[in-house]
Amino acid sequence: MTDTYVNPLRDATDRRLPRVAGPCALVMFGVTGDLAQKKLLPAVYDLANRGLLPPGFSLVGYGRRDWDDEQFTDYVLESVKERARTPFRAEVWRQLAEGIRFVTGGFDSDEGFEQLKETLREVDETQGTEGNHAFYLSIPPDGFDQVIEQLRRHGLVDKSRTTPWNRVVIEKPFGHDLASARELEEKVSSVFSSDSVFRIDHYLGKETVQNMLALRFANQLFEPLWNRNYVSHVQITMAEDIGIGGRAGYYDGIGAARDVIQNHLLQLLALVAMEEPASFEAGQLRAEKEKVLAAARAPRNLKSHTARGQYTAGWAGGQRVRGYLEEEGIAPDSQTETYAAFRVDIDNRRWAGRPFYLRAAKRMPRRVTEIALMLRPAPHLPFHLADTEQLGANALVLRIQPNEGITMRFGAKVPATQMEIRDVTMDFNYGTSFAESSPEAYERLILDVLLGDPPLFPQHTEVELSWKILDPILDYWADKEHQPEGYAAGTWGPPSGRTMLERDGFTWRRP
Known part of the structure; x- marks a missing residue:
């Protein structure tokens, strides 16, 4: 009789196959910061270059700079050419660039968040992102509360809805001590369901x-x-x-x-x-x-x-x-x-x-x-x-x-x-x-x-x-x-x- 070993790392899904994301929009707050420029924007291109992003994908930047879509696209292109790990391919870039948008506004700007809502409605129609939106908060921790509250106030997130989905990505640190971490969790969980909150630890x-x-x-x-x-x-x-x-x-x-x-x-x-x-x-x-x-x-x-x-x-x-x-x-x-x-x-x-x-x-x-x-x-x-x-x-x-x-x-x-x-x-x-x-x-x-x-x-x-x-x-x-x-x-x-x-x-x- 031989022993049977069950591998705990094996999923029901065959992970040897590439996993391709479905239609969606990725909204980046803090898109002009170092992290976005050096890591996040090149990573998005590399995913597209490896065929892991769908044709129905849109990248939306939100920031204070007075840019139009074309200027933001040039900014992303500069970051990609300087930092991307995979070779630059014009046909991949053309498809990715079709879904790039920029919204000007501060964290306290009601006008900016209304424009963001309109922009997401537009890319849902033109890019086929189907209402699936991920909000990446690449911002200082003291801005988390304000952005999350603005997303709620302007109807950009519906906690009770599972399809289409809304998700939020939070960069560390997750608070500055136990008490502040609990306060942050209370705010986030009031707007997003627990399975929609992704705390990034790049390690x-x-x-x-x-x-x-x-x-x-x-x-x-x-x-x-x-x-x-x-x-x-x-x-x-x-x-x-x-x-x-x-x-x-x-x-x-x-x-x-x-x-x-x-x-x-x-x-x-x-x-x-x-x-x-x-x-x-x-x-x-x-x-x-x-x-x-x-x-x-x-x-x-x-x-x-x-x-x-x-x-x-x-x-x-x-x-x-x-x-x-x-x-x-x-x-x-x-x-x-x-x-x-x-x-x-x-x-x-x-x-x-x-x-x-x-x-x-x-x-x-x-x-x-x-x-x-x-x-x-x-x-x-x-x-x-x-x-x-x-x-x-x-x-x-x-x-x-x-x-x-x-x-x-x-x-x-x-x-x-x-x-x-x-x-x-x-x-x-x-x-x-x-x-x-x-x-x-x-x-x-x-x-x-x-x-x-x-x-x-x-x-x-x-x-x-x-x-x-x-x-x-x-x-x-x-x-x-x-x-x-x-x-x-x-x-x-x-x-x-x-x-x-x-x-x-x-x-x-x-x-």
């Missing part, structure tokens, strides 16, 4: 993040080791080599913890630590993530197991760069952190007693996002101590970006020696292992919005649970006695970041 659209599920649940090799019996601790790092650039207005007052740990890194933690779902269906996947986040907590000793820093002037990328307080638009007494690190404990059978360390920072020596499962040492080494001096801990490292792939570190004998053991690595790299190129994260997520496919989007319960983990740390840091510690740009952070792990007998892995 969840990355192929390597999704491959984490395949690595664990499609292979028998790793799952027996994926627990407290073999793992000593887990490190999740998101390091950026850049400063804040032109984002002072957004970043100051937000900081590294709210900007990326509350969403990106805690979502990665949930995917790493969760139990096997019954299937890859959205509800099943969400239930397992919620269980992990509900079991996770901030460290009991916040002084010993949190670290907060702010970069000062230093060397990065071969040039001298200024410190955070010297950046344009930053107040000279700002206490916003650009380095945040802390320990998270998960109180369940699989992970009890095995800490997860989360770290996010700007002006690091290099740009890298990775998850490292550090394994416990072998209980006995039948070698002389001198033969194993260069032997570190075994590790399984999931590289999210750049150079997406997986690294295994283990000990091997050095050739031509009697028995000297040294660390070696075994690498899997997406770029060299598959002929297909990975779609950009926003391509995948925008397509999922248009399809109404929710597995990669965190729901409100996950958002609340994440804030419950982070809020005690933010409250502790808000005390004037716990202000950020300086670290030179181009280094791996303040001394407190290192001692945080050293207290537990560990060191940060050098990515």
Whole structure:
């Protein structure tokens, strides 16, 4: 008798077939911002170029600029030619351009929203978008309430209606603490049904993040080791080599913890630590993530197991760069952190007693996002101590970006020696292992919005649970006695970041 294995990643739908969106219009608020210009507009073109958008598609921009449709079309074309990942094809662009519209107005403009309503009625008729509308809020969080209320007031959304559909896309951060997240949810849910709200976390659209599920649940090799019996601790790092650039207005007052740990890194933690779902269906996947986040907590000793820093002037990328307080638009007494690190404990059978360390920072020596499962040492080494001096801990490292792939570190004998053991690595790299190129994260997520496919989007319960983990740390840091510690740009952070792990007998892995 043979065992039957049921693959939890398999859906009833054959996902080998390309999924093509149905007729719809995508309305972008904040369309002249950096995110739209660099990511969203090129992603829309790349989807069209790959044949994943229907002929009945329209892209509608909404903004304050006094543009007509032709001027906005030129703006989109410039963004596409500069940033698109797929080759430019005139015939694809001509079809896409037929559905491009622009509406001038502010968030408080009743006239602008009435014009938007008329524009959507027009593209429903001329482009065949059939009344299916997705509203992408690529705007600062303080504008969410106003835009959502305007959509309701001007009859652009009908919560009670399922066909044609209306959906809203919200960019992080989802509030600035638990209380504000609940207020935002109350406003959004008063206008949109829960299955029509898509909270974008672009990290969840990355192929390597999704491959984490395949690595664990499609292979028998790793799952027996994926627990407290073999793992000593887990490190999740998101390091950026850049400063804040032109984002002072957004970043100051937000900081590294709210900007990326509350969403990106805690979502990665949930995917790493969760139990096997019954299937890859959205509800099943969400239930397992919620269980992990509900079991996770901030460290009991916040002084010993949190670290907060702010970069000062230093060397990065071969040039001298200024410190955070010297950046344009930053107040000279700002206490916003650009380095945040802390320990998270998960109180369940699989992970009890095995800490997860989360770290996010700007002006690091290099740009890298990775998850490292550090394994416990072998209980006995039948070698002389001198033969194993260069032997570190075994590790399984999931590289999210750049150079997406997986690294295994283990000990091997050095050739031509009697028995000297040294660390070696075994690498899997997406770029060299598959002929297909990975779609950009926003391509995948925008397509999922248009399809109404929710597995990669965190729901409100996950958002609340994440804030419950982070809020005690933010409250502790808000005390004037716990202000950020300086670290030179181009280094791996303040001394407190290192001692945080050293207290537990560990060191940060050098990515």
